[in-house]
Amino acid sequence: MKKIAIIGGGAAGLAAAIAAGNELARLGAADECEIVLFEADPERVGRSILATGNGRCNFSNAHIDPACYRNADFVEAALRSLARLSEVSEWGSVQPVGAYGASAQGRAQPAGAFEAPVQRFFSDLGLMWREEGEGRMYPAANKASSVLDVLRAGAAAAQVRFAFGRTLSRIDAPTRAKGLLHLRFSDGSIEHADAVVVCVGGRAVSGVDFPAGIHVEPTRPVLGPLATDSRITRQLNNIRVKCAVSLERSGSLVAREEGELLFRDYGVSGVCVFNLSRLACEGDVLSIDFLPHMPAAERDAWLFARRKHLSARLGENGQITAENVLRGAMLPQVAQVLCKCAGIDPARPLSKKDVLALSRVIGGLCLTVRGIGDAKQCQVSRGGLSVAAFDSQTMEAVCASGLFAAGEALDVDAPCGGYNLHWAWSSGLLAGVSAARSVVSADGEGEGE
Ligand SMILES: Cc1cc2nc3c(=O)[nH]c(=O)nc-3n(C[C@H](O)[C@H](O)[C@H](O)COP(=O)(O)OP(=O)(O)OC[C@H]3O[C@@H](n4cnc5c(N)ncnc54)[C@H](O)[C@@H]3O)c2cc1C
Structure with a gap:
């Protein structure tokens, strides 16, 4: 036999x-x-x-x-x-x-x-x-x-x-x-x-x-969560966002994925991160675009339009803050972290320079990859x-x-x-x-x- x-x-x-x-x-x-x-x-x-x-x-x-x-x-x-x-x-x-x-x-x-x-x-x-x-x-x-x-x-x-x-x-x-x-x-x-x-x-x-x-x-x-610098992500632990994530190495694009991302205290997770983890190396940068279907110029214009609209509605005494401008577009915790990363006090009046800085961070919040986040989940x-x-x-x-x-x-x-x-x-x-x-x-x- x-x-x-x-x-x-x-x-x-x-x-x-x-x-x-x-x-x-x-x-x-x-x-x-x-x-x-x-x-x-x-x-x-x-x-x-x-x-x-x-x-x-x-x-x-x-x-x-x-x-x-x-x-x-x-x-x-x-x-x-x-x-x-x-x-x-x-x-x-x-x-x-x-x-x-x-x-x-x-x-x-x-x-x-x-x-x-x-x-x-x-x-x-x-x-x-x-x-x-x-x-x-x-x-x-x-x-x-x-x-x-x-x-x-x-x-x-x-x-x-x-x-x-x-x-x-x-x-x-x-x-x-x-x-x-x-x-x-x-x-x-x-x-x-x-x-x-x-x-x-x-x-x-x-x-x-x-x-x-x-x-x-x-x-x-591979095909698992990524560990990144955690100063930003731990403030957003367990929050999910729909976004696009680009994996960049030495300033060049390696790959881009769109989908749901989950912030964890050690880094980021979600299907789009899993897919990028196949290609990611320590030192690479993940750039998160929170409004992926809005090109940069459109995003700037939208933020300025929101500021103008609020200023007309709230009048002279109203404060046009980043918190007010972003309300309804994203969760307040996310807005606060983005403001912090853009160097803006979310409760202070928003200048033209602030609007442009905020727009840049909304379109590309950068996290440095440290490696695989949790091998058991791979x-x-x-x-x-x-x-x-x-x-x-x-x-x-x-x-x-x-x-x-x-x-x-x-x-x-x-x-x-x-x-x-x-x-x-x-x-x-x-x-x-x-x-x-x-x-x-x-x-x-x-x-x-
Ligand atoms: C949590 C999780 C979810 C997943 N979900 C999906 C999904 O939805 N879709 C998808 O396409 N892929 C998914 N995958 C990936 C997919 O499961 C694997 O790619 C696939 O199972 C690989 O099949 P395999 O038979 O090659 O290996 P395995 O499934 O790993 O099977 C290997 C088998 O060999 C046995 N074995 C190991 N060593 C020895 C040995 N020395 N002697 C004898 N036997 C041995 C093991 O006990 C096991 O039964 C997922 C993986 C995980 C971990």
């Missing part, structure tokens, strides 16, 4: 296991090869999936652009390869009839080549979903557990065996052609397999020893298995045949919006199908090693 070992039962591992089982069945080889999924958790697979999307699981995106991924060329080649595979493999033959979305017609647009394989995979498993803003896709039941339910059922149907409490610590390549891969676990136990798919995620990958030639880039948590790790060591057509290691990798274990990450899980499913499906094919096409010369 041959064996495919899947290491890690998160999104990528479950997709790989199901795809491998379905492909073996399609090739008429289900009785010749077992699929064992080794999971470090002592009692269950998919725990990491349950925490995603605030428990709702933003499992994919209706508009996948490979350019938004780290190592974009590798990702694009892999997604194209999966699209070709899904045209011929049975797991991809079901149309996404369960899909419905938030388009004008009330139905999802037909999926493109980069999205279709994942949608077909889940449609085949019976999942219904809903498309929300910016193409974010959630299960119709609005619970991450419904995604895990269909995956567990899919794994059972594909005859995947789970081995819990097994933490891989080392993989050795076969010593001769078509030999078996050797797996060493942290409890000292050893297993052999014809093919191995490594899906241990981003945090754990640096704890595994790989065969020579497979390099692991140092990992660090959604992915940057770094991991170097993609240069893997073939994007199959996800197989170039220098160790039979060894495949998928998901966040590879040095691939993306912004919020369902892109990271989309990569986990896609790369898992590609690796699972490729592993099954590699085992079936091998002539079994190495068995019993």
